[in-house]
Amino acid sequence: MKNLYLPFKVKVTKIEKHSSNVKLFRLERNFTKNEDGLVFTPGQFVLVSLFGYGESPFGPASSPYQDSYIDVIVRRVGTVTEAMHRLKQGDEIFMRGPYGNGFPLKFIEGKDMVLVTGGCGIPPIAALIEYIVANRDKFGRVHLIYGARTPADLLIKDKLKEWGKDIKVLLTVDKPTKDWSGHVGMVSELIDDIKIDSKNAVAAMCGPGPMMDALERILRPLGISDRRIFVSMERKMQCGIGKCQHCAVGDKYVCQDGPVFYFDQIDKSWD
Ligand SMILES: Cc1cc2nc3c(=O)[nH]c(=O)nc-3n(C[C@H](O)[C@H](O)[C@H](O)COP(=O)(O)OP(=O)(O)OC[C@H]3O[C@@H](n4cnc5c(N)ncnc54)[C@H](O)[C@@H]3O)c2cc1C
Numbered sequence: 001m002k003n004l005y006l007p008f009k010v011k012v013t014k015i016e017k018h019s020s021n022v023k024l025f026r027l028e029r030n031f032t033k034n035e036d037g038l039v040f041t042p043g044q045f046v047l048v049s050l051f052g053y054g055e056s057p058f059g060p061a062s063s064p065y066q067d068s069y070i071d072v073i074v075r076r077v078g079t080v081t082e083a084m085h086r087l088k089q090g091d092e093i094f095m096r097g098p099y100g101n102g103f104p105l106k107f108i109e110g111k112d113m114v115l116v117t118g119g120c121g122i123p124p125i126a127a128l129i130e131y132i133v134a135n136r137d138k139f140g141r142v143h144l145i146y147g148a149r150t151p152a153d154l155l156i157k158d159k160l161k162e163w164g165k166d167i168k169v170l171l172t173v174d175k176p177t178k179d180w181s182g183h184v185g186m187v188s189e190l191i192d193d194i195k196i197d198s199k200n201a202v203a204a205m206c207g208p209g210p211m212m213d214a215l216e217r218i219l220r221p222l223g224i225s226d227r228r229i230f231v232s233m234e235r236k237m238q239c240g241i242g243k244c245q246h247c248a249v250g251d252k253y254v255c256q257d258g259p260v261f262y263f264d265q266i267d268k269s270w271d
Pocket residue numbers: 045054055056057058059060072073074075076077078079080081082120123124233234235236237259
């Protein structure tokens with residue numbers, strides 16, 4: 001029987017600094033594809049471990065069709081992520097997974113999409129966009145709404161430009177620099193730029209925090225029902241496979257029942 005706890009070795013082959021406290025790490029090995037031809041379902045997570053420091057969950061940000069590497073985008077906040085930020089190209093670390101449910105790819109096919117995220121919430125949404133772009137004819141109008149504090153805090157800028165050829169990319173910042181020509185203000189102020197058929201639209205968010213504001217001011221006014229809003233949630237984790245109860249919220253385990261939930265599965269106890 002396959003041991004779900006067993007980590008495997010990955011080689012760090014690329015490190016990019018994306019903002020003052022965020023780096024992208026390319027983790028290489030020959031990954032196995034599932035029956036849908038994907039290495040992971042966008043929205044699933046992997047557990048990355050560094051000997052002597054511990055293990056942390058990250059949502060892969062690269063294309064799920066790519067089987068020679070997974071990119072993770074890591075914000076430096078504590079023990080594991082600080083150790084990751086000290087890694088050098090060529091270092092070897094460990095990974096296990098993918099775990100969790102991911103976004104419901106079959107359900108979202110054929111629909112218009114509104115993807116809302118902010119700051120460091122972009123990774124699972126990025127992987128979902130890579131999937132959508134690779135299957136562009138299966139989706140209707142797709143909008144990404146992405147907000148950050150300053151232009152320097154917007155991550156994966158090269159991708160944002162590339163995706164602009166296939167989907168509508170709407171960016172906003174709180175504090176502009178002199179050369180910023182995009183929107184300034186809340187993500188919710190971009191609502192007039194979104195043209196969708198609300199009866200056939202689905203939304204995906206990485207939240208909660210400020211994203212809940214986007215829910216009230218964008219998704220509800222657009223008429224997207226709660227059962228068509230999917231939210232990727234973050235919680236502290238240990239086993240990653242529903243055994244240790246570390247990630248429990250109410251009667252749900254984020255690692256196993258999520259990390260992607262219907263919006264109406266999330267209540268105030270999640271904050
Ligand atoms: C499903 C999932 C996907 C994630 N994807 C990403 C990602 O793509 N990129 C990324 O940068 N981070 C992501 N995270 C968050 C990331 O796992 C944590 O930031 C990381 O585990 C912190 O580890 P640490 O040892 O550096 O921090 P610690 O030393 O453990 O803690 C530092 C601080 O961060 C807080 N913290 C730790 N873990 C979490 C967590 N899971 N959620 C919220 N707060 C936490 C602690 O309470 C503490 O205040 C994800 C989390 C989950 C559950």
